[in-house]
Amino acid sequence: MKLRLTWLAMIVVAGSGSAAWADAPVAWESTYQPVASTPTLIRNATLLIGNGERIDGADVLMISGRIDKVGRGLALPDGGTAIDGSGKWVTPGIIDVHSHLGVYPSPGARAHSDGNEMTSPVTAQVWAEHSVWPQDPGFATALAGGVTTMQILPGSGNLIGGRGVTLKNVAAESYQAMKFPQAPQGLKMACGENPKRFYGGKGQAPMTRMGNVAGYRAAFQEAREYHRGLKRHASKREEQASRSRRDAPAVGGGDLDTPKRDLRLETLAGVLDGDILVHIHCYRADEMEVMMDLAREFEFKIAAFHHGVEAYKIADRLAQENICGALWADWWGFKMEAYDGIVENIALVDRPKGGCAIVHSDSAEGIQRLNQEAGKVIGHARAVGIEITPEHAIRWLTANAARSLGVDDRTGTLEAGKMADVVIWNREPFSVYAQAEQVFIDGALLYDRTDPARRPVTDFMLGQEVTP
């Protein structure tokens, strides 16, 4: 994935003279550095691994930012810290695939409204990361809810809203220092009411759902042509290079004009290459089917439908197409396309073989308690005879979320070798009374409910509670 991105980048920046020095920062890449940590052993807890397994009375050993071992009776390395996990539950760090923290931060001042570039229905050139305000107090409250990774997306006002970014939930002065290393970017697209309402209301396209689809198709057709142009150019260069090697001394080949760089189409070309993962805000079942056809026509893959209040109606087809449903537990009715919401949606999307259900928030409040959202689903599913174990449900907010973000090889489970993104809960986590007691990111204790020195306070909140 990384290589392919580089391939594209090399073509489009060829001739710009941007030689990358070893260790020098590369534009827009992550500068995240894990906080230093000592080896930590959590002993004798109930572990929900994230791969469907549960291990009672077991230990988790974290060394150098990684999960080193999981099992019973593990030894504490010299200089390490032991934590008594008796009565506690341990899960992978929670991952929210749909957040607007930083781009629609608190306080919701006018000056902070940075999530929707609603100046044109297709703004594939904008990147949510360029709007992220790292001082949003919502990052700290999400951390208290056990959230260690989140995808920050542009809003849903546009057909194609721009690129999303995956962040680690660490306090920093810049988004680059929060950026999840080597995580693919997302592309935010939106179905249905939002784009057509906004642009249609101005007498512009799209005004209808068919206008929406025409808009996606026009953009992807352009992208396809742009992408072909780049590829043609690359193969000509390759051909020329091999010819000049063969027919030494080099005779200058034909003049190869580098295709003009187009930031908007570059994003969509990244989608066609599979480097940028597609996340689509889409409520209705029929519209999700339409978007699956769009993906077929232009040969790209949809990572997840977000919100999908009607996903339960097409759960089998989502599973067949290997598309995740990133869903709420109970939101419905706030607009027409949300009228058919049911509380069992996540359970029904989860049900088919290969089903990929994700609990998401889209909310600075909801992100703090994704565990409770899952709890609602467990309770309602039980009432209709679907029993969902905690070790299964935890996947909705960890491993499945990681999969849709393309980071499941690094986080989302408590398996050896993964990033040590770990939450210790005071009890079974799917309860309204459950609280994250300690949260580790890459092995570093960055939240502790009982230790104010281990709780981040953003610059914005600092001093606001001072009383005379």
Place this chain on the structure above:
Amino acid sequence: MSARIRLLAAIAAVAFTGSVFAQDLLIRNARVHTAAAAGTLENTDVLIQGGVIRAVGSSVSAPAGIAEVDAAGRALTPGLFAGLSGLGVEEVSGEPDTVDNTLALASPTNLPAHEPVWRPEFDMLPAFNPRSSAIGVSRVAGLTWTMLAPGTVAGGSFVAGQGGAVTLDGRYDAEIDGSQSLFINLGSDANTLAGGSRAGQFLLIDQALREARPAPSAAMAAITPGHGLLTALGRETLMRYARGGRVVFHVDRASDIRQALKLAERAGFQPVISGAVEGWLVAGDLARTQVPVLIDPLENLPRGFDQLAARLDNAAKLHAAGVPVAFTQSGDATHNARKIRQLAGNAVANGLPWEAGLAGLTRVPAEIFGVADRLGSIEVGKQADLVLWSGDPLEVTSVAQQVWFGGRAASMQSRQTQLRDRYLAPQGTLPRAYSR
């Protein structure tokens, strides 16, 4: 709504018109959360006759022929309060034609222009539709009553108008007597309707009160202009509240809460504070005057500069100071009214005693809105609006298993349960549109 549910609703509506038809029922062996002084009673029976609770105790003797329900130790609570909401006046939030909870007579889309725009006489009750799908969805989640609360929009006034409590049992004449209240929304949200300053809000209210008060003499009356902010009806309405009527101030910032309390005192209002995100900072002032609050304990982020001191233990701190605490939602209060239980649970997780958490969903809101003689607790003489739960009623994994209105079992189906059931079953030979 299927024909069957319509029929059930119709039966329920008939039943409530007279106690003759109301259900008699004995619920055995419940964990009874009375929400009253008795607290929680294990292995307890509740006898209902004529729709009213007649006995609460162990081994209550069964009148001949009475229907019995074995609760098997499960939790029984009073029917829950759905918070301040638009249930029955808001079908789909994004479709203005289906939303009736705001009045904006000066809106550019309204012709002819209606002057003035201040209409405290506006009362939401005539807009109430008991057949709204959101009511069924809320009912099966254990919510049995709500308080209709008008909102404020551009073109209207921050003196939003009146609302009242309604039962969610499906009857048309759903208003619960004695609950009518005036709603006034203060703080930064209302700034644009008060000349851009929150001080303007107080100026305008004082002006309206001056208009409403009877002129001290006939001579003075002659020189008083016909109307300024208010119509004749508006003046009458405002005066009714100025004689001790209940006024719900929606206000979050600590300093604004104090101003609202002062206003209530000089105006003669009986104040209730909703919102109160920074309430904990002025808990002493609220407790001293026993002014109750309706809060959303999930509000721990500064939505704006009015909520900078938001914190998760707001409910716990207010309760500890002696302030009566009830719950209401800041967000999706109508469609997701059922989320109110989660609010209470989180307040408990953050320091509020469990019994106070339940009381905030039952007894306290009933007391606030003047209906506690009938609703909000399981006590002899109270209306038998009850809910049987699969587990702890404040727990997100629990569900309502049976709801009773006046002792009559409500249908536990809603539009959502029917959608669920349609897609839960494997599709047969016919398309799903044929299954119901």
